[in-house]
Amino acid sequence: MFKKLLVANRGEIAVRVIKGAKKLDIPVVAIYSEADAQAPHVGLADEAFLIGPPPVAQSYLQMDKIIEIARESGVDAIHPGYGLLSENAQFARKCAEAGIAFIGPSPEVITAMGDKVQARETMKKVGVPVVPGMERPVTGLEDALAAAEEIGYPVLLKAAAGGGGIGMQAVQQADELARALQLCQGRAQAYFGDNSVYLEKYFAEPRHIEIQVLGDTQGNVVHLFERECSIQRRHQKVIEEAPSPFVDPEMRARMGEVAVKAAKSLGYVGAGTMEFLVDRNKNFYFLEMNTRLQVEHPVTEMISGVDLVVEQIRIAAGESLNIPAGLSIRGHAIEGRIYAEDPQTLMPAPGPVNSLEVPEGEGIRFDCGVTAGYQVTPFYDPMIGKLVVWGEDRDQAIRRMLDVLGRIKLGGLKNNIPLLQSVISNEQFQRGEFSTVFLTKLLERGN
Amino acid sequence: MEKVYANMAGIVLNVLVKAGEKIHDGQEVLTLESMKMEVPVQSPAGGTVKEVKVNVGDFVNEGDELLVIKK
Incomplete structure (x- = not known):
């Protein structure tokens, strides 16, 4: 096992990683910027080093400086958390060159999954379903009809040279295609000077569901079920849960099998997440x-009993997976991300945390990067903590979430707790009937 | 005299106008950055920029004065 571990991150995830390392009795080194001198992760670590001024480019992204601190303090493993350097292949390579274990997959796998087009091709080759579509422009109406038939309606006509949604036409059935093709080609010509168009599968109100995988250096790979992540705004997740109210055992088995097969073909080592778009069928x-730990990993931990950070560290140390065979889902977990933002305008709202009191109890977990008296600065992500609750079933988890949200006392700082309450108490949400457009629609209606 | 106020707390990322410059109602006059989000600030009125009260890199609180516009 490792002698000493450095956490190359800040906020709630740095705190989370420190707790995981402590479970394995590994001493932890923290780094912090000038803005984070009073942050909880600094106090929790065994040693802490100032890395630079507040902006991340001058602090948490300073690869050479981080490695220098690691070397000088006798660190033999670096946990990157999420964001920042966690999916930076160059950093993973620099760690390896310095003889320090990077807790994550190889630089080659990080690179292969980092390029989204390359990742799609790689996945397609190993039999993972990707959004069906043409890889060449339409030659005429006959061609478009044949292609649409093969893809399956509804389809989306897109300008080959385009972007930003300009000229896109959703086509529900075959008799609408001729007119839509004409419109789309006309707009493509007008906007991009090129009338080439192509077809892909159209998803009106998809869900976003992801599968957690874990792989070890011996080539073993398992999945730890799915997470439902459709409640988003500005492509940022707000509420996640596990299991998904939409996924049945048969679908779970299919998704898990695909994810495990894909991870095996990549030679995936560590914790990783495959994100999928899911249609109503x-x-x-x-x-x-x-290729990293996900923000919403706690919901998986609560329904599986697996400590993902501990597993990541053990895997990086060369140990084999320690997941009981036939592991099954226990209960239901929901996470609400708490953002320092105006609950009406959703604008970032840095400021002081004057008071913070979170109820404790069975099935309640609060992963947090701030304390009372702490100043939330404009330099970093607005997410200050995650409230995670567990229940015997989804209804109990919902009730518990509403109860805890109602009793949290977070004073001084504008935050999105009212928004979380309005989502969780929404009837459609409670019935499990929602898609990635749910939150946008809710906000348009004025909560 | 009209004033342009900060619509959120953040850092002044850039200032797009200079004192003496004529601007129109709704024109973007500067950009604030906070928590990985860039937010443009627009002038609530047209006129001439009388004074720019902030510099690039300054930290401002919500409601702070950024610009003075002479109608």
């Missing part, structure tokens, strides 16, 4: 793979 299509 329970078809799923690969979106991207995140």
Whole structure:
């Protein structure tokens, strides 16, 4: 096992990683910027080093400086958390060159999954479903009709040279195609000077569901079920849960099998997440793979009993997977991300945390990067903590979430707790009937 | 006299106008950055920029004065 571990991150995830390392009795080194001198992760670590001024480019992204601190303090493993350097192949390579274990997959796998087009091709080759579509422009109406038939309606006509949604036409059935093709070609010509168009599968209100995988250096790979992540705004997740109210055992088995097969073909080592777009007919299509610990990993931990950070560290140390055979889902977990933002405008709202009191109890977990008296600065992500609750079933988890949200006292700082309450108490959400457009629609209606 | 106020707390990323410059109602006058988000600030009125009260890199609080516009 490692002698000493450095956490190359800040906020709630740095705190989370320190707790995982402590479970394995590994001393931890923290790094911090000038803005984070009073941050909880600094106090929790065994040693802490100032890395630079507040902006991340001058602090948490300073690869050489981080490695220098690691070397000088006798560190033999670096955990990158999420964001920052966690999916940086160059950093993973620099760690290896310095003889320090990077807790994550190889630089080659990080690179292969980092390029989204390359990742799609790689996945397609190993039999993972990707969003069906043409890889060449339409030659005429006959060609378009044949292609649409093969892809399956509804389809989306897109300008080959385009972007930003300009000229896109959704086509529900065959008799609408001729007119839509004419419109799309006309707009493509007008906007991009090129009338080439192509077809892909159209998803009106998809879900975003992801599968957690773990792989070890011996080539063993398992999946730890799915997470439902459709409640988003500005492509940022707000509420996640496990299991998904939409996924049945048969679908779970299919998704898990695909994810495990894909991870094996990559030679995946560590924790990773495959994100899928899911249509209403329970078809799923690969979106991207995140080669790191996910923000929403606690919901998986609560329904599986597996400590993902501990597993990551053990795997990086060369140990084999320690997941009981036939592991099954226990209960239901929901996570609400707490953002320092205006609950009406959703604008970032840095400021002081005057008071913070979170109820404790069975099935309640609060992963947090701030304390009372702490100043939330404009330099970093607005997410300050994650409230995670567990229940015997989804209804109990929902009730518990509403109860805890109602009793949290977070004073001084504008935050999105009212928004979390309005989502969790929404009838459609409670019935499990929602898609990635749910939150946008809710906000348009004025909560 | 009209004033342009900060719509959120953040750092002044850039200033797009200079004192003496004529601007129109709704024109973007500067950009604030906070928590990985860039937010443009627009002038609530047209006129001439009388004074720019902030510099690039300054930290401002929500409601702070950024610009003075002479109608």
